[in-house]
Amino acid sequence: MTTTTKAPAPQPLQADKLCKTYGKQSVLQDLDLTFEPGCIYGLIGRNGAGKTTLLGILSGQNFATGGRALYGGQPVWENSAVLGNLHFARELSAASELSGLSVKNFMRAGRLFCPYWDQDYADELIKKFELPNKMINRLSRGQMSMVSITAALASRAPVTLLDEPTAGLDVVVRERFYRILLEEYQRTGRTFVISTHIIEEAASVFEKVVILDEGKVVADQNTEDLVAQFRYISGPAAELDAALAEQDIMPLQTQVLGGHKMVAVRGEDALFEKLAARDGLTVEGMNLQNVFVALCGHGDEEG
Amino acid sequence: MRNLVRYFGLTFLQFLGVVVAFVVLVLLGVRYTPLSLFEGYVYMMPTMGLWLAPMTLAGCHATMALPTYFGVRRRDSFLGMQILAVVMELCTLILAVTATSLISTWHTDWDIVMIPASIPVVLASSLVVIELSLLAQYLPRGAKQRTASVLMVFIIIVLTSSISLGVFKALDLPMPFFPIHVLRPGWAVFTLVCAAAAVILGVVTWHFYRKVVIRT
Numbered sequence: 001m002t003t004t005t006k007a008p009a010p011q012p013l014q015a016d017k018l019c020k021t022y023g024k025q026s027v028l029q030d031l032d033l034t035f036e037p038g039c040i041y042g043l044i045g046r047n048g049a050g051k052t053t054l055l056g057i058l059s060g061q062n063f064a065t066g067g068r069a070l071y072g073g074q075p076v077w078e079n080s081a082v083l084g085n086l087h088f089a090r091e092l093s094a095a096s097e098l099s100g101l102s103v104k105n106f107m108r109a110g111r112l113f114c115p116y117w118d119q120d121y122a123d124e125l126i127k128k129f130e131l132p133n134k135m136i137n138r139l140s141r142g143q144m145s146m147v148s149i150t151a152a153l154a155s156r157a158p159v160t161l162l163d164e165p166t167a168g169l170d171v172v173v174r175e176r177f178y179r180i181l182l183e184e185y186q187r188t189g190r191t192f193v194i195s196t197h198i199i200e201e202a203a204s205v206f207e208k209v210v211i212l213d214e215g216k217v218v219a220d221q222n223t224e225d226l227v228a229q230f231r232y233i234s235g236p237a238a239e240l241d242a243a244l245a246e247q248d249i250m251p252l253q254t255q256v257l258g259g260h261k262m263v264a265v266r267g268e269d270a271l272f273e274k275l276a277a278r279d280g281l282t283v284e285g286m287n288l289q290n291v292f293v294a295l296c297g298h299g300d301e302e303g
Numbered sequence: 304m305r306n307l308v309r310y311f312g313l314t315f316l317q318f319l320g321v322v323v324a325f326v327v328l329v330l331l332g333v334r335y336t337p338l339s340l341f342e343g344y345v346y347m348m349p350t351m352g353l354w355l356a357p358m359t360l361a362g363c364h365a366t367m368a369l370p371t372y373f374g375v376r377r378r379d380s381f382l383g384m385q386i387l388a389v390v391m392e393l394c395t396l397i398l399a400v401t402a403t404s405l406i407s408t409w410h411t412d413w414d415i416v417m418i419p420a421s422i423p424v425v426l427a428s429s430l431v432v433i434e435l436s437l438l439a440q441y442l443p444r445g446a447k448q449r450t451a452s453v454l455m456v457f458i459i460i461v462l463t464s465s466i467s468l469g470v471f472k473a474l475d476l477p478m479p480f481f482p483i484h485v486l487r488p489g490w491a492v493f494t495l496v497c498a499a500a501a502v503i504l505g506v507v508t509w510h511f512y513r514k515v516v517i518r519t
Contacts, residue, residue, distance in 0.1 A: 061516065098368065109369045109370065112373075
């Protein structure tokens with residue numbers, strides 16, 4: 001049994017007009033965002049949307065070319081009073097800088113530097129995930145993910161950022177991970193921000209969702225509320241076009257099959273009821289993944 | 304800070320183990336076999352500080368990145384690495400002084416001895432090589448390759464010159480640079496120039512390291 005320092009309650013983590021450019025390429029543009037304490041956030045976006053860059057800057061592992069990252073109102077950058085409260089778990093790879101370390105040495109560093117590290121919990125997770133004490137570059141991709149998940153959870157950091165935590169994990173381990181995450185969340189009330197591409201599987205875990213597109217926040221709200229704002233409307237093309245024109249709706253996404261058309265629209269319940277009342281039109285709910293595609297697909301499913 | 308000492312302490316102990324093992328092996332060889340068998344390694348002793356620690360630290364990016372990954376300030380891990388480099392060098396040089404003195408007591412004709420007054424000279428020059436090897440890891444790709452090449456050439460020159468000491472000695476040629484003593488005017492100037500260069504390179508390395516993206 002090892003002694004563990006109890007972690008303080010999480011504070012808001014804020015991006016204040018964050019900008020990031022790599023050479024001439026702008027990745028984040030004047031990004032304002034606040035991760036409220038004690039929530040599980042889903043951070044979703046297409047490849048290159050700036051998710052990893054954002055999480056890196058918020059945790060002090062990357063620097064912003066403009067703006068600031070703040071934790072509890074204090075700057076994150078090079079602030080030792082703040083950095084111990086944040087943990088950013090990134091996907092490990094065989095070609096990465098840290099891959100020459102053994103699992104044991106990786107965890108040893110966590111124990112040394114994370115102020116709220118829970119060694120008993122780390123040992124328990126290593127056992128649960130059946131992690132061998134090998135060099136990281138000799139592990140499978142899934143096992144590498146388990147190493148970074150173990151360190152992230154055992155860090156007991158009030159705010160834990162996980163970048164693609166389930167990459168390479170099989171469905172059984174993914175389920176196990178989400179269960180462990182929820183247990184930990186219920187026990188501690190830590191803030192978790194999870195970026196993932198496997199949206200639908202994780203959607204039930206996210207209390208709130210932030211969608212990034214081309215370096216900008218296009219959605220930041222409660223997951224259920226966000227999903228409730230979107231519907232698929234389908235029916236004969238002429239009928240559907242007339243209804244959209246009448247209600248002055250710009251569809252987010254359009255799919256046409258012969259004379260049949262389906263569009264994704266954003267609106268309120270009253271609008272959806274009006275559309276549902278029209279003859280020949282069908283209104284269907286969407287899931288988070290559909291919402292994401294509608295917001296970030298830029299209509300690319302047309303045709 | 305205590306945890307950084309424990310963290311870098313392990314790296315230091317691993318390095319020290321290698322250096323001590325090398326020195327002990329050479330000493331045993333010199334003591335119990337004819338010197339000529341180990342001459343090549345013995346000539347390397349005075350220059351050990353110039354290549355052993357720099358070669359070890361040339362691949363230390365992960366060692367520096369790991370504390371930052373777990374929330375340590377860059378400034379602290381950079382400082383920790385600088386202290387580690389100096390301590391590694393000092394230990395190497397103290398071992399070199401001890402070993403060459405021991406060898407000279409066993410073989411009276413042996414005159415390439417490192418004396419304590421040599422330590423500042425070799426330390427300053429070694430720190431230049433170390434800072435170069437650290438810098439090479441944080442430069443943009445093109446510059447990184449050029450600096451790494453310069454570093455490799457430098458280390459090859461050092462290794463070659465240490466071996467050529469043996470040739471000089473075998474041919475009974477004069478060795479005006481010995482003894483290396485910090486109070487000899489030429490070596491004093493060399494030490495000061497190297498110390499200044501090491502500080503400048505350290506500042507440049509920090510300039511690049513402080514904004515490096517921690518990647519896993």
